[in-house]
Amino acid sequence: MSFTLADGFKVALILAAIPLVMLAVGRLGKRFGWDAEVNRKLVHVATGCLALTFPLLFSNPLPVLILLAIAILFMFVIRSGLLGGLGSALHGVERQSYGEIYLALAIAVTFIRAEEHPMLYVLPILVITLSDTAAALVGTVYGRRRFPVEGGAKSIEGVVVFFIVTWLASLIVLVLMTSAAPLNLVLISMLIAAFCALVEVDSWRGLDNLFVPVGAFLLLSSHLDSSPLDLVFSTGVFLAFLVVLLLLAPTLKLSEQAARANAILLFLIISIVSLHNVILPTLTIVAYLAARTLRPCDSKRPDYDLLFVAAMVSLLWLFVGDAGGRSVISLFNLTFAGALVGFLAVAMHKYWRVLILPAMAAAGWVAWWAAQANMPYSRWFMPSVLEIAAALIVVVVLPLLRPEWFASRRSLRIFGLAMIVPSILFLRGVVLQ
Template sequence: MSPVLQIALALGSVVGLMGFMAGVRHLAGTWQIGSEVQRKLVHIGTGIYALTLPWLFPDRWPVYLLVGLTLIVMLLLRLPNSRLGATLHSVERQSYGDFLLAISVGVCLFLAGDQLYLYVLPIAVLTLADAAAALAGSTYGTKFFRVEEGEKSLEGSAVFFTVTLLISVICLMLMTSFAPPNIIVLSLMVAGFGTLVEAASWRGFDNLFLPVGLLIFLSAHGTSTLGELVFLAAIFALSIVAFKIVAPKFGLNAHAVRVYVTSIFLLLAVTDPQNTIFPILVLVAHIWRRSVAPCDSKFPDLDVVAALVLVSLGFLTLGKATGPTAISFYGIAAMGMLMGFCAIAASASRPVVRYPMVLALALALFAIREGVVRLNPDSANWNGPMWPAVFICVALTALGPMILSRVFATHRVVKLTFLALLIPLPYYVISTGF
């Protein structure tokens, strides 16, 4: 297929998506279909179409063009008085699900490469299991648990687990050469892990965290032995139990516990243990900061996990796109986030204590960084230890919140994340010639 035809197909796909949404909107007015069902119909329709993309387009770049155009359309649909946009946004909760669905399609297709089951299985779960769980929960749910400002049902989670298990078994049987016992155990883990991710997600983040999380899990453990999979499942289950016991002592609710366990598990799945030290310490520093210097955010624990996961996925995708791994640059960004939370927490102390405390923490971070660099292979340290970038990033994130305390009084997670990325992200782009 020629490039011109592929561009025309991408443009036609966007027009078709809008036509499909208009059709759902028209039928909803005729048949009195509720807003949640409308949204899920659009979700299922776009998801099923997304499953055909690897075969519909011979090249990958038209798919990324399609994703970009879809994001622009979704942005326009969020404008005031958009009747068509009401099909997606009439549900009474803040959600970024439409944007994240389009992004997850592009990211999953890119990260999957030639291993198409890494794309098909996560997108199929997102399309079918997520919609089935939502509709079953809203129709038959009787036992609910809290998620941010809303709630989800145990019945919906049970449906999600069952549908995901079936999808995983079918996809792995048809698209891989894995041994049958491995497929069964792997499918059970995919269903269990996916159910936890779906239950822990909020504001539509499941549209990104669920498919990308499943892709990362499958790519990291798809070829593991049966014994390794069973051991991994036991560790994951014990982690959930341990967090439930310890978390209340730090003021974490059940939703935050699920989010923390899931994010830490994903970090450990995608990289070596030494490279997870700083991201995990970010969560610890956030708990310390929250206890001594609360902010105005309604859900600070969820905000910090969202920022950390988005930064992680961003650097993972960048590394895949450019070739050289971005893990060392990601470590610097995580150091910056960690230092920022520590600086805000230390700001609650007297000045005579505050600055020595921040200096001591910075020196400790430098020592940990030295250990991480030594443990990483040469391929991870391809740009050297980058100490000047480390010093500048830590100085910015330490001094910024202390000097400009009023600026960081609100929206702390967003501002600290931006400050932490200010050095390592451009540095990586320049170093790779991206």
């Protein structure tokens, strides 16, 4: 990767354009009495349009990463109020959202992952730029049939518009930028539109700006060359996850939105890796539910906390693997094995704690078996029995000794412990390679 003087000039121009756009939208909004949501979405569209030029402006990810790092810092400064009313175009809506931060992260992930295939970057960013804006504006102005979601409500009209715009955008981009067969184009565009619409509905606090483009990218990269039969099968797998979790939702005391979000997370994992690599994430969700039932925590939204942390950990390992040019699928599984036994340790009371030993043995065996099944991709890191044991022991000690420490921010703390040994092993592998 390189950063030239020309790259620096382009980065400076884009960084100068962002506050100018925000200032212009804010003033026009005051003059014409625009709704705060309209102001925010206009800035969103302008930012997305700037991001769509990145494949033309930059030949490698480094300038984009520098640009986005500065932009994220700028957004935090705006949130602090140090720049007066400049942030009114973004933060005038009455809900807590970090959408602009998540959008910057999505741009970084998709730009790096797209590599030599601009279409894999252009389509996801185009979807979140156009579809999200159209759905929000139509839902705000014309939405009549509303349904509750985390943090508010959304409209059926907005969801329909999101699906239609995404479908059309996908068709146009795929026709112009790929040579796929017509039937494949129709099936892929329909799958992307339906999936992204569902992700947008079930996201909260602006996370659709991250999950929609990343989800679209993963579907495209995994299924662009798939046969029509494979596409139909993938759709069936996703629907099966969705139906099963919705049926189990009342028993598990999950909201329908949380059940759908879990189905989305598991399907995305399968889209990236082989089916057997979803075993530990699924068992982790089960262990979390057991801990939530047997030892409730103080968090206001524990189910969404788990989804957020699990998704971010998955994306982190995906990003780290790409940056290092190595498969870290074994470290991904080892992390979820640690989280699994961590939640079980929180859930177990008194003499039931003796069951943590066979639970650790079972989780460790699954992590080892998955590493064997992932060969040759796991060749760079093949965990030994001692390394697996260390990763699990680090996670269970504190929950067993001080379960009260996990009464709040449980998922974040459990996964934080579960990341310790895998992170050390990754750094060791990088140094020794």
